[in-house]
Amino acid sequence: MSTLSEEPAWKQRAVERSTKAARLRAERKVQQFLEAAQEIILEKGSTDFTVQEVVDRSRQSLRSFYQHFGGKHELLLALFENALRRSADEIRAAASAEPDPLVGLRVAVRMLFETSLPDPSTQHPLFTDFATQLLMSYPTEVRSAHEPMLAVFAEMMARADAAGQLRSALRPRRAAAMVMQSVMFLAQSTAVAGEGESAHPLTADEVWEFCAGGFALRDVA
Amino acid sequence: MSTLSEEPAWKQRAVERSTKAARLRAERKVQQFLEAAQEIILEKGSTDFTVQEVVDRSRQSLRSFYQHFGGKHELLLALFENALRRSADEIRAAASAEPDPLVGLRVAVRMLFETSLPDPSTQHPLFTDFATQLLMSYPTEVRSAHEPMLAVFAEMMARADAAGQLRSALRPRRAAAMVMQSVMFLAQSTAVAGEGESAHPLTADEVWEFCAGGFALRDVA
DNA sequence: ATCTTGGGAGAATGGTATTCTCCCACGAGT
DNA sequence: ACTCGTGGGAGAATACCATTCTCCCAAGAT
Incomplete structure (x- = not known):
């Protein structure tokens, strides 16, 4: 509570702006992963793709993948x-x-x-x-x-x-x-x-x- | 056909004796694998054991395992x-x-x-x-x-x-x-x-x- | 006695998910 | 313009397993 009132509005807004930007970026990336996976699944007609394939196809990195998904299963679930x-x-x-x-x-x-x-x-x-x-x-x-x-x-x-x-x-x-x-x-x-x-x-x-x-x-x- | 008549009964019997022995041995071993797997499943309450665990528990060898089962899935199926x-x-x-x-x-x-x-x-x-x-x-x-x-x-x-x-x-x-x-x-x-x-x-x-x-x-x- | 062969032990391979390490480029502060 | 800190790219390292391979011996066959 006290921390909340100690943090003035400008700070909250600044934080929010930055987190919002980050969120947008994250959403875009996640979306790219999802689309890549979707494509692969359609192409090979099966769900047993490898994470690497998805990463390659979406032109991103493994690191990024695991930064956005807790694991392959989260991608599948999504x-x-x-x-x-x-x-x-x-x-x-x-x-x-x-x-x-x-x-x-x-x-x-x-x-x-x-x-x-x-x-x-x-x-x-x-x-x-x-x-x-x-x-x-x-x-x-x-x-x-x-x-x-x-x-x-x-x-x-x-x-x-x-x-x-x-x-x-x-x-x-x-x-x-x-x-x-x-x-x-x-x-x-x-x-x-x-x-x-x-x-x-x-x-x-x-x-x-x-x-x-x-x-x-x-x-x- | 000619081969059949050329192979006299004694040979067939000999072959049969040997294959029968082999079959018995095989059945015993398979049984041991099955029992070991059964035990492990009961113990850990889950079916995700490794083949190695089954082999160890049944005091046999990997080689023997793959000689009797086409793979882990055959064991599961059995x-x-x-x-x-x-x-x-x-x-x-x-x-x-x-x-x-x-x-x-x-x-x-x-x-x-x-x-x-x-x-x-x-x-x-x-x-x-x-x-x-x-x-x-x-x-x-x-x-x-x-x-x-x-x-x-x-x-x-x-x-x-x-x-x-x-x-x-x-x-x-x-x-x-x-x-x-x-x-x-x-x-x-x-x-x-x-x-x-x-x-x-x-x-x-x-x-x-x-x-x-x-x-x-x-x-x- | 030697030869054959089934099978034990466990190292090697291969495929994947997941993590780690290095490093750079870019934006913020000075 | 000049650092400095950080997010994230590349991809090497690790961890697990299933599956295969290699070496080798012991026992039955000849």
């Missing part, structure tokens, strides 16, 4: 967060346009499923693959990266609930979390060439049917 | 497969004892959920965590490791279907796959300390409700 937030926005836009909440949810599920497929071509391709890698090592960060997407599903779920379209015993937000995670994971695991028996690849519709209606015909005590 | 098969047997035993197929499925879901929790204490603890790590690098192997567990769920699902307890549009085996994977993944992702809002940890019952009944009150065209 990319993941971005991609997920963007995707969440798209999904919200599409889903909330539907008057019927359940139809909106179906749209959301389908879209999330598609974007979660590990297709090495699209722009939002493998952003889910390291989701699972990171999930184990940095669970809380991944969780918070999921947040925007979860919010979308929670909104839709709440609308459905308000319209009396949900099974009564459900807490909407938890249902939203289960749907979101199931869809993402099922999309991931489905992307394998089926061996023999029943050419595995799940479809978005199957997953929707499962999430919406479950499998049981009746309730079980 | 452990994973074992654990999953054991678990599948237990679940089958418990679930098939229930006369009502849906009750059996509920039992199966609950058990699978419990054993999939990344609890660092139990015996079958982190066998699911590298499931996801491996899923990306060795999808087909993981898939085949899942097979026994999938079989259990498919059996139960088929029973339910036969008893007319399933939503009609469902293919039982695909439903089984979705249930199994959802349960495993949800158990994984739930095991994080909830930050603030709604103390996340899902329960087995919630997951069962979700898988069995979905969230929608009515069907959506």
Whole structure:
């Protein structure tokens, strides 16, 4: 407190100016790293790039990299967060346009499923693959990266609930979390060439049917 | 063919004796590696051991290790497969004892959920965590490791279907796959300390409700 | 007795993340 | 204009591991 009042406004402003400049510079650099990484991922269609590649591509230095990121994982997390937030926005836009909440949810599920497929071509391709890698090592960060997407599903779920379209015993937000995670994971695991028996690849519709209606015909005590 | 008839029985028998001995030796060694790895995992409550640790613990050599396993991942896969098969047997035993197929499925879901929790204490603890790590690098192997567990769920699902307890549009085996994977993944992702809002940890019952009944009150065209 | 060979020990290699060290260029103060 | 301090570039050094290689011996085969 006393230090605060002892530091007059001019000093605070001076400090602020300098820190603001620094912040801007930092943001620009971070942005460059992110873009470089993004490019590389798109090019090689995989997330296992090396830090060195990113540094080279962004014409900066290793030192600078580690000055801005706590490690490779923070870069990954940042990319993941971005991609997920963007995707969440798209999904919200599409889903909330539907008057019927359940139809909106179906749209959301389908879209999330598609974007979660590990297709090495699209722009939002493998952003889910390291989701699972990171999930184990940095669970809380991944969780918070999921947040925007979860919010979308929670909104839709709440609308459905308000319209009396949900099974009564459900807490909407938890249902939203289960749907979101199931869809993402099922999309991931489905992307394998089926061996023999029943050419595995799940479809978005199957997953929707499962999430919406479950499998049981009746309730079980 | 001619070579076959030129090689008399004694030679084949001799060869067989030697290969059989070799096979036995190999199996013993592999077993030792597996046990050592198992122990280490239990001790440190995590799957990120080094190959060297396993070798030391099992009183064998690196060379021998790479002679019996194509790499670390094969060891992991083997452990994973074992654990999953054991678990599948237990679940089958418990679930098939229930006369009502849906009750059996509920039992199966609950058990699978419990054993999939990344609890660092139990015996079958982190066998699911590298499931996801491996899923990306060795999808087909993981898939085949899942097979026994999938079989259990498919059996139960088929029973339910036969008893007319399933939503009609469902293919039982695909439903089984979705249930199994959802349960495993949800158990994984739930095991994080909830930050603030709604103390996340899902329960087995919630997951069962979700898988069995979905969230929608009515069907959506 | 010698030859063959499986396998133990552990050094060597290779790939990466992460840290460290040197050094320069640029802006601030004199 | 002349230092001086500092942020940051370049890239060498380090730390870990997985994986491979080399040397060598001991036991069974001939």
